[in-house]
Amino acid sequence: MSEHLETTVKAIQDRFDAQVKLFRGEYTLIIQPEKIVAVASVLRDEFGFNMLMDITAVDYFPKETPRYEVIYQLYSMPFNVRVQLRVPVDHLISKLDTVETVFPVANWKEREVYDLFGIVFNNHSDLRRVVMPSDWVGHPLRKDYPLGYEEVQFSFNFDEIMKNKPQPKD
C-alpha cells in the first residue's frame, strides 16, 4: 500500500473522527454526514484526491438508523491511489449536503442516488430524477421496493390469475 494513502487515512481519521476499515487492500473511511463537504474539500486540496469517480448508496432496509450508506469513490491522479468514503444516512432525516461545490461531477451522480434511493442532498442545484421518468412514484433501488414479476399459472390458481390478467381490448 502506498505511503501517501496511509498518511491521508491517518490524518482524516484524526481530524474528522472517522472510522477506518481495510478490506482487500481498499481503505474505507466512515464519515458523519455533516462533515462530508469538509472531508471532500480537504482530500481534494491537501491530499491530491482530485477526481470523484462515483457516488452511490446501499440500502440496509429493515435497519432504520442508519438505513442507507452513501458511498463516495475518490481517486488521486498524482498519487494513483483510491479511497472510499461511506456516510451513514437515516431514513427520512437527511443531513447530507451536496459535494457538488467541491466536485462538479457530483451533480448527476447525486441526482441518480436521489432518483433510485430517495436520499435528498441539501443545497443541490438541480435535484431532479435522472434515469427514471420524471413522474415516477417510488425509488426503485430501495430494498422495500417490489421487484415486479409474473406469477406462474398452475391449475390451483389458474382462475385467479386469469381474472387479473390484462386482456387486449376489443
Added chain:
Amino acid sequence: MTDIREVSVNELRHLVSDRALTGETMLLNMGPQHPSTHGVLRLLLELDGEIVVNMIPDIGFLHTGVEKTCESKNYMQSEVLTDRLDYLNPMGNNMVYCMAIEKLAELDVPERAQALRVILVELQRISSHLLWLGTSGLDVGAMSTFLYCMREREVILDIFEMVSGQRMMTTYIRPGGLWRDVPAEFEPAVRSFIDYMPAKIRTYEDLLKKNELFMDRSQGIGVISGEDCLRYGLSGPVARASGLNHDLRKKQPYFGYENYDFDIPVHTTGDVYARYRVRVEEMTQSLRIIEQALNRLPGGPVRSNNRKYVPPPRSELGTSMEALIHHFKLWTEGFSPPVGHVYAVSESPRGELGVYMESDGSPKPFRVHFVTPSFVNLQALPLMCRGLFIADVVAIIGSIDIVLGDADR
C-alpha cells in the same frame, strides 16, 4: 394515449437563461429519435439563432434496472446482464464484473486465462473504436469510412462467435477464468487479423485526413481543458485528448498489462480532432498488445481450480462424487462470496469502468453498481457545446463516444 405529462418551463427554470423566458432564445428538442444521438438521447437545446446557449441532456430512455435485477439473481445469472450494459464492450463488462468477484472472493485466475482476457478485451476495444470511427465519421459527412469500419468489425465479431458462440452478448469471461478454452482456429484468425489491420487503419486516416468536411468540423470544436476533465471526472480517450496521461492499463495494471510494451497516446488540444487521433492511435497500440500476448500465450488451464466458485470440468462428473456435488451446488444455488465490499476498475474503450460490489454472504449480490464512463461524459457535454453551432453538437456527441446502454444502465 391521453396521459401525456407536460413539463412547464418553470420546472427547468434554474437551467435556462432569463432570455428563454422572454422568448428571446428558443428551446428546441433534439432527439430521442435523432440519428446523430447514437441511441436514445434527448437534448433540450436553448438556442440563440443557431448558437447553443445552453444544453440540458435528458437520459434514461434505455434504463433497464440492471442493478435492481442483479439483486434478485445469483452472481452467475447477473453476469449475463452485464453484457447488455455497454453493448459495444461486452467482453470488457464481463471482465470487470468478474474482477470484482475475484477480488471479493480472492479467486485466482490462471495465466492462460489472463492472457486470453487481454487479447479479447483489446479486440473488443478495436471493434468498439471501429464502430465509433464509422458512426462519428458519418455524422460529420465522411460516409465511406463507415462501410469500411463495419467490414473490419465483422472480422472481430466472427472471432468472438468462434470462441463464445455469440457475436455480441458473449458472457465468455467467467469468474475464475473463461467459460472454456479457445478453439484451435482462434490463433490463426487473430494473427491474420493483426496482419491485415494496420493497413486498414492507414486507409481510414487517409480517407479522413483528405476529407475537408471532416477536418473543418473536428478541429477546434468542442474543446474541454484537462482541468475540467478532472472536475467532471472524465477519463479514457476524452481525458487523454485533453493532455491527461491517464490510462488504468498503465497506472493500475491488471491481468499482466504491465508485461506488455505499449504507449498511451496523449494529445493536448482537447477538441474533436484530438479525440479522433487518440482513438485511432489506440487501435494501433491495441494491435501491439494483442501480438505480444499471442506470442507469449502460455499453456495450461483456463479456469481456476477453486471448486467453491468454478464448476468442475464435465469429464470429472462421471467419476468424482465431489465434482458432482460441486456441480450441483454451483448450478442450483450458486456461490457465496465472503461478506464485504470491493470496487474493481478497468479501462474500457470509453474510460474508467468500475464495479462496486457488496456481498452479505448469500448467493445473491447485495448490491452491484456499475460506474460507467458514458454517464459522466454526457454530463460534461453542455460544457463542450456552449457557444457553438447545432451542427457542432452533432460532431461533439459523436466524439465523446456515448453508448446509452452504458449511461442509463
